[in-house]
Amino acid sequence: MPGLAGRMSTVVKSKISRMLDRAEDPGETLDYGYQKQVELLQNVKKGIADVVTSKKRLQMQTSKLEQQVVKLDTQARQALSQGREDLARMALERKTLAQTEMQSLDQQVKELEGQQEQLIANEQRLRQKIEQFRTKKEVIKAQYSAAEAQVRISEAANGVGEEMADLGLAMQRAEDKTETMRARASAVEELEKAGAFDDITTLGSGQDDIERQLSELTSGAQVDDELAKMKAEIGPGGGDSPALEQGEEKS
Amino acid sequence: MIVRISGEGQFKLPDEDAERLNELDNRAVAAVEQGDETGFKELWSQMLEIVASDGNALSDDELVESQVILPPRDISFQEAKAEFNGDGLIPD
Numbered sequence A: 001m002p003g004l005a006g007r008m009s010t011v012v013k014s015k016i017s018r019m020l021d022r023a024e025d026p027g028e029t030l031d032y033g034y035q036k037q038v039e040l041l042q043n044v045k046k047g048i049a050d051v052v053t054s055k056k057r058l059q060m061q062t063s064k065l066e067q068q069v070v071k072l073d074t075q076a077r078q079a080l081s082q083g084r085e086d087l088a089r090m091a092l093e094r095k096t097l098a099q100t101e102m103q104s105l106d107q108q109v110k111e112l113e114g115q116q117e118q119l120i121a122n123e124q125r126l127r128q129k130i131e132q133f134r135t136k137k138e139v140i141k142a143q144y145s146a147a148e149a150q151v152r153i154s155e156a157a158n159g160v161g162e163e164m165a166d167l168g169l170a171m172q173r174a175e176d177k178t179e180t181m182r183a184r185a186s187a188v189e190e191l192e193k194a195g196a197f198d199d200i201t202t203l204g205s206g207q208d209d210i211e212r213q214l215s216e217l218t219s220g221a222q223v224d225d226e227l228a229k230m231k232a233e234i235g236p237g238g239g240d241s242p243a244l245e246q247g248e249e250k251s
Numbered sequence B: 001m002i003v004r005i006s007g008e009g010q011f012k013l014p015d016e017d018a019e020r021l022n023e024l025d026n027r028a029v030a031a032v033e034q035g036d037e038t039g040f041k042e043l044w045s046q047m048l049e050i051v052a053s054d055g056n057a058l059s060d061d062e063l064v065e066s067q068v069i070l071p072p073r074d075i076s077f078q079e080a081k082a083e084f085n086g087d088g089l090i091p092d
Helices: A004-022 A026-081 A085-143 A146-193 A207-217 A220-234 B017-033 B037-054 B077-083
Strands: B002-005 B009-012 B068-070
Touching (some): A026 A085, A026 A146, A026 A220, A085 A146, A085 A220, B002 B037, B017 B037, B017 B077, B037 B068, B037 B077
Antiparallel strands (some): B002 B009
């Protein structure tokens, strides 16, 4: 059978049959096989715990960014009502970047959640199969001759083996994805450290450089749009109404 | 026939479905070779649909091997390139 899943199950099967060949007493093989299965189940638990940890880290970052988005939005409004369009623009640039990062993290948290659920379901299924194997092995030990036992052991072991191989594949995929997300989380942390999401009241002397980088990172058009909308909402500072901005629809 | 969807478990399907699945698989392989992502996604969802409509989930206490192992439901086109190649699901 071609394909990744097929290849994996072939590898597991050959491992199982080597294991079965080595032992002289089928009863011993069965006990050993069972012990191996239980060990694997422990690894699965660790793998699931890893996914949960990564997810928590991303969730924490998301909520931090969420707070910053609210704060920067408020600051932009304040700046604008005081006629400081330059500061408002600065805050909106930061807000746009924080928002983009937040949405991307949010999406990844959702994906991780799906994977976590799937792994838990897989783990439960494997647990049931291992339990079934345990019952079966006692029956086989008690009822069959050595030759016949070999055949039945290999059937049962291959059934469990396929389940294990499949879980191994699911774990691998989850790990790969978690790895990508770790990199993403670190990148966001770097931005944080550089002060990209800081609110504008905390700007120090070194902020010019950050500001220049931010302008490059965030889309100018998006910031312009938002600034215009905000102006329309807050209303004109002077007496005459800005005809151009009134034409804009609220979305 | 026993079919596994990777990550979801095993399903019992009527033997006649083997031919339909194999046919779709061959077309999926062709789609992947031509870099036709839309075509592949369509064929892949048809394959999953066959398992969903004709298959009965195998009980957890049955220890049997699958004749066909399908990749994970959410397989990406990139992953499919490694998966959908060669002679089809069921070797002759």
